[in-house]
Amino acid sequence: QVQLQESGPGLVKPSETLSLTCTVSGGSISSYYWSWIRQPPGKGLEWIGYIYYSGSTNYNPSLKSRVTISVDTSKNQFSLKLSSVTAADTAVYYCAREVTIFGVVTYTYFDYWGQGTLVTVSS
């Protein structure tokens, strides 16, 4: 059974960089896309971006200038950095495994999720 666990500071000061790591256990990080998704308190889900195990990335255009996602296959981990944070970045941050099926109709889905970690941006 694949398990994902987010880790990192729960409190970040405005203008600083939010850093989170997702550790994957019970399976290899290879051959999948690995995503970060966030949810501000009381609001909906927002896709932040993904990284393929080989290192290619894709980001939400609204966050692209501030986001970096990286992968360390030797540790079975991938990470999120979000710079210049403000109170609007306060959210529960989830990591998830994304499966992409290419066919006549392509589709993707997130089959495994971490439990989520609340990051509060405040001085």
Added chain:
Amino acid sequence: SSELTQDPAVSVALGQTVRITCQGDSLRSYYASWYQQKPGQAPVLVIYGKNNRPSGIPDRFSGSSSGNTASLTITGAQAEDEADYYCNSRDSSGNHRGVFGGGTKLTVL
């Protein structure tokens, strides 16, 4: 704003059938996936692809798609189905970016 549009709230009587919809241009090219989220919990995948259920998801959950609209149907809604439901797909830019619908709060009466 989201490229996938969902009704904010839907209600259903216990044991009845409810359909939750998700609209967006990208759904003409991609199937949606659907997630159930209960308070304080991570989302759970309930439908993916044309109409596939992960192991452990009851068969009262089903999915369908037509044109730019994807639907999640719960046949015989149970009290435990009360939750927020989100659709997800790629966006319509052609750049394979992800996007979620705004979510639908399902109330079981």
